[in-house]
Amino acid sequence: MDLIANRISHHFGDLAVLDDVSFTVSAGEVVAIVGPSGCGKSTLLSILGGLLQPTSGAAELRGAPPADSLNPLTFVFQDFALLPWATVEENVEFPLLHTQLTAAQRRALVDDALRRTGLTDFRRTYPKQLSGGMRQRVGISRALAVKPAILLMDEPLSALDSQTRELLMENFVGLLADGGMGAVYVTHNLEEAARLADRIVVLSRRPGRIREVVTVPMTRAERGEAAAREKLLALQNQIWSLIRNEAIDAEREVQHA
Amino acid sequence: MLDRAGLPAKDETTRRVRFRGAGFVPASSRFGGWIALALVIAIWQAAGSAKLVNPLFLPAPSAIVRAIYELAMSGALWQHLSASLLRIGVGWLLGTAAGVVVGFAIGLSRLARSVGITFISALFPIPKIALLPLLILWLGIGEEPKIATIALGVFFSTAISVYSGVDAVPRNLIRMAQSFNVPFATIVRKVVWPGALPAILAGFRITASVALLLVVSAEMIGAQYGIGAFVLQAGNLMQTDQLLAGVVILSVFGLAVGKVIGWLEVRLLRWR
Numbered sequence: 092m093d094l095i096a097n098r099i100s101h102h103f104g105d106l107a108v109l110d111d112v113s114f115t116v117s118a119g120e121v122v123a124i125v126g127p128s129g130c131g132k133s134t135l136l137s138i139l140g141g142l143l144q145p146t147s148g149a150a151e152l153r154g155a156p157p158a159d160s161l162n163p164l165t166f167v168f169q170d171f172a173l174l175p176w177a178t179v180e181e182n183v184e185f186p187l188l189h190t191q192l193t194a195a196q197r198r199a200l201v202d203d204a205l206r207r208t209g210l211t212d213f214r215r216t217y218p219k220q221l222s223g224g225m226r227q228r229v230g231i232s233r234a235l236a237v238k239p240a241i242l243l244m245d246e247p248l249s250a251l252d253s254q255t256r257e258l259l260m261e262n263f264v265g266l267l268a269d270g271g272m273g274a275v276y277v278t279h280n281l282e283e284a285a286r287l288a289d290r291i292v293v294l295s296r297r298p299g300r301i302r303e304v305v306t307v308p309m310t311r312a313e314r315g316e317a318a319a320r321e322k323l324l325a326l327q328n329q330i331w332s333l334i335r336n337e338a339i340d341a342e343r344e345v346q347h348a
Numbered sequence: 349m350l351d352r353a354g355l356p357a358k359d360e361t362t363r364r365v366r367f368r369g370a371g372f373v374p375a376s377s378r379f380g381g382w383i384a385l386a387l388v389i390a391i392w393q394a395a396g397s398a399k400l401v402n403p404l405f406l407p408a409p410s411a412i413v414r415a416i417y418e419l420a421m422s423g424a425l426w427q428h429l430s431a432s433l434l435r436i437g438v439g440w441l442l443g444t445a446a447g448v449v450v451g452f453a454i455g456l457s458r459l460a461r462s463v464g465i466t467f468i469s470a471l472f473p474i475p476k477i478a479l480l481p482l483l484i485l486w487l488g489i490g491e492e493p494k495i496a497t498i499a500l501g502v503f504f505s506t507a508i509s510v511y512s513g514v515d516a517v518p519r520n521l522i523r524m525a526q527s528f529n530v531p532f533a534t535i536v537r538k539v540v541w542p543g544a545l546p547a548i549l550a551g552f553r554i555t556a557s558v559a560l561l562l563v564v565s566a567e568m569i570g571a572q573y574g575i576g577a578f579v580l581q582a583g584n585l586m587q588t589d590q591l592l593a594g595v596v597i598l599s600v601f602g603l604a605v606g607k608v609i610g611w612l613e614v615r616l617l618r619w620r
Contacts, residue, residue, distance in 0.1 A: 141527075164527075176619040
């Protein structure tokens with residue numbers, strides 16, 4: 092199943108946020124979206140996931156989702172969006188409750204998702220008892236439980252400290268390698284984009300337009316090797332040079348607002 | 349290994365950094381309140397026993413306890429208390445049920461919000477006891493107008509706390525549920541209801557007090573039995589020990605309701 096951004100534009104009142112954005116996320120592909128602050132990255136992701144109606148253009152799907160997928164387009168949120176009154180396993184089971192699955196089938200999916208994110212021993216814990224990194228693992232576990240075709244990840248690591256971020260990034264690489272899942276990964280962190288994405292969509296300052304689409308010239312497995320570090324750094328510098336001046340302008344705009 | 353190289357020499361004069369982080373973390377002592385209450389009662393009793401206070405104006409605690417005992421033995425206590433409890437119970441349940449339904453409607457529906465908030469804003473400030481004569485005119489001189497007065501008072505406070513609670517449910521949780529195609533009814537049941545519950549239970553504390561206030565007022569205006577009627581009658585006859593016995597019973601009832609709501613909060617909001 093492919094996800095297509097088809098000439099998407101969006102306004103909040105008089106404020107133009109996105110302008111004629113088009114690209115395709117092919118099955119199993121990871122596309123990162125980067126750009127200066129306020130360029131409409133998260134708005135674009137909400138539109139792609141059907142949580143926001145664009146002013147013009149559309150988010151479209153091509154091809155059938157995998158037969159076992161319970162929610163082909165699944166979000167992983169920046170703020171985790173966990174139900175504080177539910178335990179870890181109840182949070183992971185939450186999106187399965189309204190499906191036709193039996194309790195045993197739901198249990199099997201929850202067990203598998205918790206095992207893949209290393210949360211099996213924390214299943215009866217409440218979110219407030221967990222660290223930020225563990226909470227995001229619950230968010231990822233919940234997303235995995237519904238067997239998504241494409242993950243829509245909205246700065247999933249930005250609320251975490253650098254060590255936790257590094258560990259979770261390694262986790263993402265593993266999950267994306269064995270699931271055949273695609274992803275749209277919104278981030279302001281160019282290192283995350285370079286480490287995880289097959290292609291990087293660079294948006295301009297508001298209203299966000301596509302400035303460039305950069306293909307990462309190596310597999311994700313190769314990027315873990317020491318030899319790849321220099322190439323990844325060069326790629327990050329290339330993207331930074333594209334957005335640097337606009338990022339400075341965006342920062343000034345925030346200060347003067 | 350600990351680096352001791354920079355530590356001051358024994359004969360060197362140093363000053364300790366002054367601790368500035370004290371206060372602003374009030375922790376209640378488990379027995380402090382009870383000890384203070386016992387102390388006040390003891391002083392009150394001592395003043396009464398020493399005839400420092402005229403018992404007509406302020407009878408001693410022992411006289412109040414005796415009055416409660418005599419009321420209980422004569423059966424009058426239960427007669428008055430049961431009449432008040434019935435009115436409070438039915439009025440509170442009716443007002444709460446209606447308030448929860450209307451509060452949720454206002455919290456979830458644009459139409460209900462635009463209509464409901466206008467009516468609530470207009471009617472909420474009216475002291476509900478002022479409507480009792482009108483309600484007597486409409487419903488007759490039985491239990492109905494008293495129950496309706498309590499229900500009205502409870503209804504508005506409940507509706508406001510419920511829709512405020514629904515408004516306070518984090519929108520990101522609702523968006524999350526929508527992103528998993530969770531149906532509307534399930535979102536209300538599994539996200540909005542538990543999310544609004546802290547505000548709803550806090551509202552129950554307020555409406556319990558409102559109900560107590562209104563039952564006493566209504567019984568003072570027109571009732572033969574009930575704690576309010578009893579207190580008024582005792583006041584008219586200058587039986588201050590009986591009057592204060594009624595007040596103590598009201599206080600105990602308020603405390604009991606507070607304990608029940610506290611227990612509910614512990615049971616239902618243990619995730620906080």
